[in-house]
Every structure is written in C-alpha cells, then in structure tokens.
Amino acid sequence: MKKMDHLLAVLQDRGLGRQEFLQWAGRGIAAGVVGSLAASCRSGQSSTRSQSSIYTTSDGTKVVSSPWETPPAKVPEKPGEPIQLEEWKAKTERETETPAPLPDDQRVGYAIVGLGHLSLDELLPAFGQCKKSKVVALVSGSPEKMQKVAKQYGVKTESCYSYQNYDQLKENKEVQAIYIVLPNSMHAEYTIRGAQAGKHILCEKPMANSAADCQAMIDACKKADRKLMIAYRIQYEPNNRMIREMVQSKKYGAVKFIEAVNAQNSANPQHWRHVKALAGGGALPDIGLYCLNTVRYLLAEEPTEVFAYQYSTPGDARFRDVEEMVSWQMKFPSGVYASCSTHYGVHESRRYRVHAERGWMELAPAFPYKGIQMQTSYAEGEIERTEQPKLPETNQFATEMDHFSECIMQNKQPFTPGEEGLQDQHIMEAIYQSAREGKPVKLPEIKKKDAFRGPLPKEA
Numbered sequence: 001m002k003k004m005d006h007l008l009a010v011l012q013d014r015g016l017g018r019q020e021f022l023q024w025a026g027r028g029i030a031a032g033v034v035g036s037l038a039a040s041c042r043s044g045q046s047s048t049r050s051q052s053s054i055y056t057t058s059d060g061t062k063v064v065s066s067p068w069e070t071p072p073a074k075v076p077e078k079p080g081e082p083i084q085l086e087e088w089k090a091k092t093e094r095e096t097e098t099p100a101p102l103p104d105d106q107r108v109g110y111a112i113v114g115l116g117h118l119s120l121d122e123l124l125p126a127f128g129q130c131k132k133s134k135v136v137a138l139v140s141g142s143p144e145k146m147q148k149v150a151k152q153y154g155v156k157t158e159s160c161y162s163y164q165n166y167d168q169l170k171e172n173k174e175v176q177a178i179y180i181v182l183p184n185s186m187h188a189e190y191t192i193r194g195a196q197a198g199k200h201i202l203c204e205k206p207m208a209n210s211a212a213d214c215q216a217m218i219d220a221c222k223k224a225d226r227k228l229m230i231a232y233r234i235q236y237e238p239n240n241r242m243i244r245e246m247v248q249s250k251k252y253g254a255v256k257f258i259e260a261v262n263a264q265n266s267a268n269p270q271h272w273r274h275v276k277a278l279a280g281g282g283a284l285p286d287i288g289l290y291c292l293n294t295v296r297y298l299l300a301e302e303p304t305e306v307f308a309y310q311y312s313t314p315g316d317a318r319f320r321d322v323e324e325m326v327s328w329q330m331k332f333p334s335g336v337y338a339s340c341s342t343h344y345g346v347h348e349s350r351r352y353r354v355h356a357e358r359g360w361m362e363l364a365p366a367f368p369y370k371g372i373q374m375q376t377s378y379a380e381g382e383i384e385r386t387e388q389p390k391l392p393e394t395n396q397f398a399t400e401m402d403h404f405s406e407c408i409m410q411n412k413q414p415f416t417p418g419e420e421g422l423q424d425q426h427i428m429e430a431i432y433q434s435a436r437e438g439k440p441v442k443l444p445e446i447k448k449k450d451a452f453r454g455p456l457p458k459e460a
C-alpha cells in the first residue's frame, strides 16, 4: 500500500491526478507506466534508465514521452580521469571537457600568504576550478580580514596564521605548499622561512628585488629539499603556448622581430608599488616583466644584449621613487630582436606581435587574466590570410597551481622554477644599468634552449 501511495505522489509530482491519468491514458498505458514506476521504486532507484515519463506542455497538454535509454557513463577507476558521458555532438563541434578533479583528500594543500588584491580577487576563487589543489591555510597581518576570508573559503580557524607565527606552519600537516602573494621585497624572506618550515614554495613574480635574494631563495629551497616555482601564469596559458609552438615550428618561417607592450595607469603614490624598497622598481618589475619573460618563453632563447631607456614625468608624485616608463631592445643569439615597452602612466595596453618571414602572430590583449585574443596573418601565394583563432578559455591561476601540485605529487621539476625568476632578475638589472649608462649591456651567451625551465607540461 505504501508503494502505491508513493506512486501516486510521483504522478502528482508530474502534474497528473490518478483519475485524470487513467481516463486520459487508458488502462493499458497506465499499467505500463505504473509498472515501470513500481519497478523503479522496488529497486530503490530515484530514476530508471528505461521508462516513459509524463510532462505538461505550456498549453496544459499531458504528454507521455517515449521510453529513453541513456547508456551508462564510463567511470574510470583512476581519480584523475574524467567520467565519459554519452556523446551527442558531432565531431565537427567544439567539445567541453568534463573536469576530473581529484578527491579532496588527494589534493595538495596550500597556505596563501598575503590577502591582497591578487589573493582575494583571483587566487582564492580559482581554487574552485583546481583539480589538484586546495586552500587549507591563510597568513595575514589582519586577523579580522583573515577570519572573514577563512569562513568564505572553509579554512579552519586554527589554520590561520600571522606573519609572526608563520613558522608554525611547520606543524600543520595539511599544508604541503605555500603560495607567497606579498609585496616583492617580502618574497625572499617568506620563501626562505617557508622552505625551512618544510613546505614547497610557489612565489609570485617578480621573484625578488635582487639577483642575490633570488639566489638565496633557490639555495634555501635546495637545502630544505623543497620545490620552488615562480608564478609565471602566461607560460601556462593556451594562447601563448600556441604562439610558442608556431614560433618553435617556424610555421610562418623564421621569426625575426618581436614587439611587446605592457602598460597601465597607476594611482596612489602611497601604494607599495611606488616605493622602491618594497617594489624593487616601477613599471619594469611589475608589468614590463611580462614582455621580458614572455619573449624569452616564446623564443626559448636568452638575450645576449640589452639597450634601454627609462623616463619618469618630473613632479608626478607616483614616480618620485620608481620609474614610470622603460623601453628596451633585446638581441637574441638566433638573430631575433625584441622591442619591449612598459609604462605606468598610459591607459591599459597589453599586446605583442611576433614577426616572421611569411607572416605574423599577435595577441592583443596578451597578458590579462581573461579575454586574451589571437590574430595571425600569413601570405599564401597572392592571398593574405588573416585569422582569429579562438581557444577555450582556462583559468590561468588554477592551471598554474595545478601544475605545481602535479610537480609535488610526481616529484617533477616545475616548468618555471626559481632559476627562471633569477634569469629575469639578471636581465632586469642589465636593463636598468643600460638605461643609467645610456649604452648597451652584454649578457652571458647561453646556448641551451629553455635553459632555466623544467620539462614542458603536457597541457597548458
């Protein structure tokens, strides 16, 4: 009797009373539907894979749908492999990949150090799209802010630390990695203390304010046998990766020249980004670094010479201590020249174009968190073909964190280890020297390709 009541409840839920149903459908169909629902109830399933269902159209007509059959999904046992659902789109259409996040207890636990713009606006939300990483601890100088953030992201109160008791992270077994998201001058200290606490370190760019600090960070992580990665998100981003592949395969012939710009208007002269002791410099280490690092990434080569100009508008309070603009040329062993500019006093512009023998490849914008756009143009006989390839958008921060987590889980060298950050710092020091002295500065010739990087990740 109870089963019958349940069946009626199901029918009512579908908008059909008992009498109405029997009159409308006839006993034969009703018996079939009731029979199949009864079978579903008996087996304790909330839905069956082969049964009719009834629904009401917008004009009130009751419709019995034909029996449906969904083949069972293929569920791989391996945690990192996605569930394979029934195919329904033709091969010609773009597919969405079913994510395959690892179970929570198998992910790498992160402590986020510094709860400013990048952490709150980008990194913490990005954990929601991570497959191998989770946030388990916070470090901040503001207990009130930290408590709120801890509640927002489900971090335990006992896993919230101040800068003073930061070293106690050592005792927290849930934390395997520390992500340093502090003003640039603090990266070295918190990396070194974090490694000494036995944790792997993911550190924001620029790595530090001097090559000496970068080296000390590398040494501390080596000594503690911990991994160190610099968060160069662009090196894990699919559009930039595609351009790199086109450059490396000489798709449009040999690359000869690259132009790159990263510029934005800054405000607030009081902000740490305008204080040299905290930021290390102005536009160059903050945003110009994207031009430098991305050109090196695309070419997989290291510059042998730089020549730079630097300028700050006199009387502008923002640029009392740090530079407003740097413009520099880089010469590479293969004969490629790059012309890069960065500015803190013009409206946002972030783009580059790679010029090759038979065409060019451009990202405009090239460096934002979202909305990167590619355009390519090449000559095919008399035809000039211009294309705007569109790749599926990924969360750059989730991809980057998951790469680091994979390196920890599989004991691999990160693609952008500390040595990659140190090399950028050497080049930035040469750029400032050239601007000061008004002449080119030579850099040691490095023959090996991707000399400072780990193995290329399988996917961007």
Ligand code: NAD
Binding pocket: 114, 115, 116, 117, 118, 119, 141, 181, 182, 183, 184, 204, 205, 206, 231, 233, 272, 278, 286
């Ligand atoms: P922010 O100023 O918004 O945050 C910095 C945090 O550090 C704040 O919570 C601040 O309270 C804290 N802090 C601790 N000690 C401080 C001190 N002595 N002075 C000032 N602040 C102090 O900065 P942000 O934009 O989040 O940048 C943080 C780091 O992340 C920088 O190294 C920056 O270069 C890098 N970053 C990287 C990207 C990227 O796309 N990869 C984007 C933005 C910033």
